[in-house]
Amino acid sequence: MSAKGLSIRVRGTVQGVGFRPFVWRLARELGVTGEVSNDGQGVRIAAWGDEAELDELARRIRDEAPPLARVVGIEVCGLEGQGWGAFRIVESGQGATTTAIPPDAATCPGCLAEIRDSAERRHGYAFTNCTHCGPRLTIARAIPWDRAQTSMADFPMCEACAAQYGDPADRRFHAQPIACAACGPHLWIEGAEGEPIAAAVQLLRAGAIVAVKGLGGFHLACDAMNAQAVAELRRRKARDAKPFAVMTARPEDLCEVGAPARALLESAAAPIVLLPRRGAVPDALAPDQDHLGVMLPATPLHHLLMAEFGGPLVMTSGNRSDEPQVIDNAQARETLAGIADAFVMHDRAIENRLDDSVLAMDEAGAPIPIRRARGFAPAPIALPFDDLPPVLACGGELKATFTLIRGGEAMVGPHIGDLEQAAALGDYRAMLDLYRRLFDFTPEIVAVDAHGGYLSTQMGERIAQETGAALVRVAHHHAHMAACMADNGVQDGQHVGLLLDGLGLGPDGALWGGEALRGGYRGVERVGGFAPVPLVGGAAAMKEPWRNLLAHLRVAFGADWRAAAGPVIAHLPDEARLRLAESMIDSGTNCPPCSSAGRLFDAAAAALGIYPARISHEGQAAMALEALARPFDEAAWDVAPALEWSGLWRALLGDLDAGVAPGRIAARFHATLARALAHQAAAAGAPGGHVILSGGVMQNRVLLAALRREIRARGMVPVAHKQVPANDGGLSLGQGIIAALGERGE
């Protein structure tokens, strides 16, 4: 049989993940000749062999790609000429930039076996990694993805590591962060004596709090089963009730772990997954919650710590209260001084803060993204379009992210957090700079939220001015809708969107937050929405649920609300304060009307006595209400399915009066809301049409499940988020695609 030539081009995340040595090994095994190289578009292969060999090569490239590779496309075409010598790896030539940096990846089985094997030279070494695992974006200083451009530049390779790095047959061929105890970063403990892991574990067993420098930042660790230690951590961190995540090698001891959850936990991203609690878990880990956020150890350091400690550890972000977690040793010593009893430190610098990613699971076992950061960024998201112009979208104010769009892809930046935190604003700027260099990106368009007060909007205005890019202002809820469509690859069209969140600026200048929209990427019209209710004291209404209860009762029952409210009055403040709040409503003093869904949840929770006075973190009351409702399967109240809530309030107060259990009332509340929303969607859309579900309230799984059921029952197709969060973390994706497709907001 005569030799035939084949050109194979592989696109996607295929650089820095061991793709070339993988092809090299395959080709050698099959006896194929030719070469493999990286170029600006991915990996290029020229191969000569007989037809069967080449078919086999192409098939196995597709099927057996290395674990961290994400193949988007493979194009194969015939090739003239002749093969020569043995198959070889060709270094990238001039001009062929290899810019891609893959996401950070959890320790692979190979590396894990090595650190556990006393015969291996990396036995017990906390910074073991290879081409299939280890730090990536967190240690990147610049492009290209090369050791010299990472914080590993400070550690010259020893001979043994250099040999592995240079051997295409080795799992560590071109593994940029390659290290061993002889040449790599080392671990130490401050505030205790001895071997760092053993000393830390001894402290943890005694109920102490230990700061541990992880992959994307410092964690604060304590024994998760020691209620006293957990309470002390809360006290020192000034974190009243926000749930703590737990790291454990055996999540099934704490939670119900189905097969999809197991797969998610064990994925290279190694995220925190919210799972149903079971067994004796201290309540203080997640007060009022029936779920617990768990993750597996994701680095050799964490594996060593877990193996020595044995049980689950709280692993909460190393910071004071709501600040971004610290990443720098000196900063950790200073900031965490009054919180941690000891510090497990190392000398590999964290260049980019990346929070742990968080996902929940829906009723069918599909992931619901809540926070997208470590393990996911900077992987691109494929869009249902090609040839989009370069757009920078700047995102929201809380849970801020930015997105770069170009061609058919969106590079959604990691969760940065609340931009009002000075450190987060600095991180936003630094991460954006890195992404722009990473993707060699100059925006033609800058997309921002319509709200001029967002710091992200101001940042975008500034960048547009500097770069000469066009500025596009996108209405908040249109962006939410577009984000969910793009997330799911939905084409443009006349879709219905149900967008539920706390608050965003509508195109009419009003404050929106519970909207039914119709349209697509290029524009929407409002076809319905929650009746507006005064936001008593503006943003203060987010912190004090009673304000929303008062506002809802006043809107539902007018001046006579006291007669209707009955025992609910007990959850409102004293008469003097109440009168003042009413005079604020009457005079319109800092009481902007707002159709917020989030505030309706707060009001309902307050009526049931759930944190009426004050919440300690965003969504606390609504999440408690959701958890309360979960065990029950209740039908909606028999009220008109309208987005006006007087019927709902009458029914809710009636149930309270009749002594119905709060959990059942909470379940009926969710069901009533879902029915009214689905009714609205059906009225606005066509049978078989999509109903796009987005906004932070869509993270409520009880509501989401009920809503999907109701929408399907009306012959329509619910579409919920699966790659980016429904909350404002997804906003930048929506802004970006709207701007790229040409809606001009100004």
Add this chain to the structure above:
Amino acid sequence: MSGILRPGAAVEMAHGGGGMATTRLIREIFARHFANPILDQGHDAARLNLPHGRIVMSTDAHVISPLEFPGGDIGSLAVHGTINDVAMGGAVPVALSAAFIIEEGLPLETLDHIAASMGAAARKASVPIATGDTKVVERGAADGLFITTTGIGLIPEGIEIAPERIAPGMAILLSGTLGDHGVAILSQRQGLAFGTTIESDSAALHRMVGDMLAAAPSIACLRDPTRGGLSATLNELAEAAGVSMTLKEAAIPVRPEVAGACELLGLDPIHIANEGKLVCICPPEQAEAVLNIMRAHPEGRDAAQIGAVGAHAAPGTPGLLRMETLIGGMRVVDWLAGEQLPRIC
């Protein structure tokens, strides 16, 4: 009293017609309350003898509802506001002019009160109202009374007040409690019944400024944090000087009753208007001396250093102004674009 101030009498269109009624209005109300040697010359334009030097000139239109409020009224406010603007230029105020736009129907008694208060404020400040003008407009064309005051002042030798002189390391001083004026107006206007009456801080600051500049001529900048409050003032200065600034929340004085009202109202005292406070930015080694001078004046009793100027930064960078919060965090203090429109919820 004989004359135009009969019980129940109101301003009529004729009072602005330029005839006898106008003359009587001016003579019996304005001239009577404002009496001073320059005004008394009765010329259309005031003549002032000034030495050579640098002159500051500032003008401010005052529109406020209600016209009278705890701690002051539109008249005293119009005097204080313009005197303060002149003083913030580093100048010693010399004279004021005042223009009145009166809505037909304004009770003459109210106008008389306000003019009396205005005259008293000018006398107390020793800054004469040297000239003025009066117009009456039809009902609905104005809201009771608008007053525009213009002031001129002289900058003493060796004083150079300019935002460009703000430099890294300088101290940021505040002369007293924040938010008093804005909350007083709001609670009065909306009929909000707070337990205690909150009074406006409306006051003239030029004497205190004079003493401060005499003791510390190298003060770089002075500003009165009026509309937009402290946040707008400092953001503006940070932007103009191309520097960052860091405040300490714990050091910022706020009256407990104002803090309580703001908590319920959902407002931040840092964004609320003041009418008798100033921000002073000076070299750190002079901070203590300047504070002591401020504290010796009743208007500066609660003066405090509230922060410091940080490093140089590109103007236009969001987040130049930060504040160390009570719990030890560091938060960006943004200025509000127009209304206090909630950003998050």
